[in-house]
Amino acid sequence: MSISRRQLLKSSAAAAAFAGGGLWLFSDYPLSFKARSQFSLSAEHQQIFWALIPAFLDGAFTADDQQTMYRVLSNIDHAFAILEPHTQAELSQLLDLIQSRGGWLLLSAGASQLSELPLPQKLDLLQRWQQHYLQLLRQAYQGLHELIMAAWYGDPASWAPLNYQLPAQMKGLLND
Amino acid sequence: MIKDIIAEGLAAGWRHIDGAGLQKDQHLQCDVLIIGSGAGGGISAQVLAQAGLTVIVVDEGPLKSSQDFKMQERQAYPDLYQESAARKTKDKAIGIFQGRCVGGSTTVNWTTSLRTPDLTLQHWQQRWGCKQLSSDALRPYFEQAEQLLGIEPWLSTNANNGLLAKGCHALGWSYQPVPRNVRQCWDLGYCGMGCPTNAKQSMLVTTIPAALNAGARLLSRCRVETLDISKQAVHGASLQALDQQQRPRKVKVKVQARHVVLAAGAIGSPAVLLRSQAPDPYLLMGKRTFLHPSVMSGALFKQEVMSHQGAPQSVYSDQFVWSDGAEGPCGYKLEVPPVHPILLATKTSGFGRFHSEMMQQINHLQVTIALLRDGFHEQSVGGEVQLRGDGSPVLDYPISDFLWRGARRALLSMAELQFAAGASKVYPLHEQSQLVSSWSAAKQLIEQLPMQALATRLASAHVMGGCPMGGDEKQSLLNEQGDFRWLTNLSVIDGSIFPTSLGANPQLSIYAIALRNAQLLAKRLRV
Ligand SMILES: Cc1cc2nc3c(=O)[nH]c(=O)nc-3n(C[C@H](O)[C@H](O)[C@H](O)COP(=O)(O)OP(=O)(O)OC[C@H]3O[C@@H](n4cnc5c(N)ncnc54)[C@H](O)[C@@H]3O)c2cc1C
Numbered sequence: 001m002s003i004s005r006r007q008l009l010k011s012s013a014a015a016a017a018f019a020g021g022g023l024w025l026f027s028d029y030p031l032s033f034k035a036r037s038q039f040s041l042s043a044e045h046q047q048i049f050w051a052l053i054p055a056f057l058d059g060a061f062t063a064d065d066q067q068t069m070y071r072v073l074s075n076i077d078h079a080f081a082i083l084e085p086h087t088q089a090e091l092s093q094l095l096d097l098i099q100s101r102g103g104w105l106l107l108s109a110g111a112s113q114l115s116e117l118p119l120p121q122k123l124d125l126l127q128r129w130q131q132h133y134l135q136l137l138r139q140a141y142q143g144l145h146e147l148i149m150a151a152w153y154g155d156p157a158s159w160a161p162l163n164y165q166l167p168a169q170m171k172g173l174l175n176d
Numbered sequence: 177m178i179k180d181i182i183a184e185g186l187a188a189g190w191r192h193i194d195g196a197g198l199q200k201d202q203h204l205q206c207d208v209l210i211i212g213s214g215a216g217g218g219i220s221a222q223v224l225a226q227a228g229l230t231v232i233v234v235d236e237g238p239l240k241s242s243q244d245f246k247m248q249e250r251q252a253y254p255d256l257y258q259e260s261a262a263r264k265t266k267d268k269a270i271g272i273f274q275g276r277c278v279g280g281s282t283t284v285n286w287t288t289s290l291r292t293p294d295l296t297l298q299h300w301q302q303r304w305g306c307k308q309l310s311s312d313a314l315r316p317y318f319e320q321a322e323q324l325l326g327i328e329p330w331l332s333t334n335a336n337n338g339l340l341a342k343g344c345h346a347l348g349w350s351y352q353p354v355p356r357n358v359r360q361c362w363d364l365g366y367c368g369m370g371c372p373t374n375a376k377q378s379m380l381v382t383t384i385p386a387a388l389n390a391g392a393r394l395l396s397r398c399r400v401e402t403l404d405i406s407k408q409a410v411h412g413a414s415l416q417a418l419d420q421q422q423r424p425r426k427v428k429v430k431v432q433a434r435h436v437v438l439a440a441g442a443i444g445s446p447a448v449l450l451r452s453q454a455p456d457p458y459l460l461m462g463k464r465t466f467l468h469p470s471v472m473s474g475a476l477f478k479q480e481v482m483s484h485q486g487a488p489q490s491v492y493s494d495q496f497v498w499s500d501g502a503e504g505p506c507g508y509k510l511e512v513p514p515v516h517p518i519l520l521a522t523k524t525s526g527f528g529r530f531h532s533e534m535m536q537q538i539n540h541l542q543v544t545i546a547l548l549r550d551g552f553h554e555q556s557v558g559g560e561v562q563l564r565g566d567g568s569p570v571l572d573y574p575i576s577d578f579l580w581r582g583a584r585r586a587l588l589s590m591a592e593l594q595f596a597a598g599a600s601k602v603y604p605l606h607e608q609s610q611l612v613s614s615w616s617a618a619k620q621l622i623e624q625l626p627m628q629a630l631a632t633r634l635a636s637a638h639v640m641g642g643c644p645m646g647g648d649e650k651q652s653l654l655n656e657q658g659d660f661r662w663l664t665n666l667s668v669i670d671g672s673i674f675p676t677s678l679g680a681n682p683q684l685s686i687y688a689i690a691l692r693n694a695q696l697l698a699k700r701l702r703v
Contacts, residue, residue: 059532075250082421084259086564123528130527130607131631138607138630139268146262146522153521153535154250162538164484164517166247167364170372173178 040081045095051114055122056148075151182241190388195397195417202429206232209433214280216670217439218379219690221387227698231392236399237277245370249518252369266572269629273637279380286488287356289327292685299502304675305647321687325357325377334486343597349495403452410666442639442672446561447569455662462561466677467636468547472605475542475594483515506582508546546586551676580627591618605633643672658693
């Protein structure tokens with residue numbers, strides 16, 4: 001996601017009007033979410049994932065399964081912590097952009113705050129990013145897609161509904 | 177219990193330094209420093225160490241062994257792959273899989289072992305002046321590599337590969353069994369996460385142990401930053417020790433060597449040369465890097481396919497690789513990948529309900545891939561390795577219309593094949609795709625899908641070129657023995673030496689040319 005706020009702002013003439021920074025996306029943490037202090041991701045960045053996980057993974061587990069949500073978040077944090085420095089920097093830039101008022105207005109084309117969006121609108125937004133004519137938005141979408149999908153489907157907790165199992169011959173040989 | 181070749185070798189006194197445990201700076205000396213322990217580096221290490229030369233092999237990745245291979249993508253990717261298997265081209269349009277561990281990509285590859293196609297070698301002779309590398313001249317080296325690594329056709333085919341064969345058969349397309357580098361393979365299907373039974377004859381369990389038994393030293397988790405160059409000659413290299421997270425530590429290592437073999441792989445080898453500011457009068461370094469960019473197509477079957485079980489690749493089809501000659505429209509090879517959850521989830525376009533329903537059908541999914549043969553046509557010039565501000569490499573790979581036309585034809589062929597094999601639905605991997613229930617609907621869909629970066633899903637596990645060999649100094653950095661033209665004491669022996677892609681999976685081509693060039697080098701260095 002080599003998306004930088006500056007590049008994005010440049011791409012839209014109307015952008016200048018919204019160029020105010022600052023935290024805007026989440027006026028308050030939603031009641032359901034409590035940021036983890038021991039994570040590498042900042043509380044604000046965790047919150048972005050918290051809002052996007054149910055959309056990317058709609059149908060993978062029940063919508064109100066908070067324990068699983070935290071599990072996915074924790075897997076994302078783990079993956080983030082070991083990303084190459086350049087990828088980590090790019091992802092942080094993207095999250096900063098989503099988190100800032102000007103960036104969000106551009107990315108969302110004027111949608112309300114991320115934490116307040118109902119699921120159908122989040123899905124709508126993902127589809128717009130996925131198929132956007134601007135390559136930067138498709139990059140951002142695919143970057144988030146990869147991170148969130150890997151965080152859930154790499155976790156053996158996700159395998160039961162898939163009926164995916166390690167080969168029986170290896171039981172006992174993997175010593176864990 | 178499975179014998180742990182690495183643990184036993186270390187206990188028996190192999191000389192190994194782990195950069196993550198190094199306490200202070202080191203100065204080491206040897207006859208030959210080999211940078212990278214993958215296909216090219218592994219073969220070079222065995223040949224040169226057994227020739228009686230003192231050898232140091234260095235790899236930026238960790239030394240892992242069968243006991244560490246737990247058949248889980250979430251562990252294997254960060255442990256064994258470049259950038260946790262999430263390496264991408266500069267614009268993020270193509271995912272790149274490369275190994276980053278002792279054994280290199282051979283530790284995680286899928287074991288398909290094919291000789292360099294005759295047409296590729298002919299093209300290299302005619303277009304790139306590689307006069308010495310005919311099929312006849314290379315035959316003894318192919319045979320030697322096949323013997324060394326137990327390469328034989330694999331005839332027990334899982335359903336994923338079986339359906340590729342079935343579709344080809346129904347359409348009258350050619351298909352062949354895949355030879356694999358395995359001995360006593362358990363047919364598990366987890367080659368991509370490191371072989372837990374040591375059946376795969378990767379460099380990790382063959383040539384690297386042979387080199388260590390012959391007295392070579394291995395440095396893992398040490399990254400070569402630059403070659404030490406003075407007076408038009410290479411005298412060694414400067415290394416950076418890395419911690420367990422692959423982050424640079426304070427400790428540095430200097431290796432002084434009579435000769436250096438650069439085998440850091442395509443992307444890795446050009447990066448070392450670029451960081452070292454090696455001479456490059458015709459500005460070729462890192463350019464013409466090829467990927468066999470691959471498009472993918474998923475197909476749902478009523479019966480279970482279980483595409484994660486069994487040898488990952490046992491059938492391939494060359495029906496479309498050369499149909500219009502080497503220099504005609506973009507050819508493509510049809511194969512299948514192993515389908516494990518992270519690989520499937522991250523490559524499958526879409527999200528939400530659609531995506532989770534696809535995932536829940538993982539056991540009914542057959543996936544076909546088409547590897548585009550890049551580099552043979554004048555409109556297919558590959559990509560360019562560049563350095564980021566921090567010195568790390570990135571591959572800029574713009575995709576030409578020539579390739580996009582090949583991609584569209586390949587998506588069409590795969591859908592046709594999957595329906596011919598009995599698929600109930602087909603899903604070309606593309607951000608604007610949908611499930612289609614018939615070949616005619618697939619045709620309609622694929623013809624209107626925009627072939628575009630970050631819309632068409634693309635991946636590659638075959639990185640080649642960037643340090644080309646050839647007959648003409650204006651077009652090649654190396655001669656056919658792998659000697660770097662503009663510096664003495666430096667050879668390159670890995671996948672970066674190819675002037676084009678191959679049109680076949682690369683490992684056996686690298687093994688054979690590495691055997692040849694390392695043997696020639698040993699002769700020269702021993703006198
Ligand atoms: C998932 C996967 C599946 C594949 N399947 C097949 C297959 O079935 N058949 C086939 O023929 N091919 C396959 N390939 C490709 C094949 O394995 C590679 O083409 C081949 O191993 C390349 O050999 P190499 O010597 O060029 O580089 P590699 O084998 O990649 O080795 C390069 C090594 O250099 C190290 N390195 C890089 N930079 C530095 C540095 N600066 N300092 C120190 N060390 C460095 C890396 O850590 C790495 O270990 C596959 C690859 C992957 C990743």
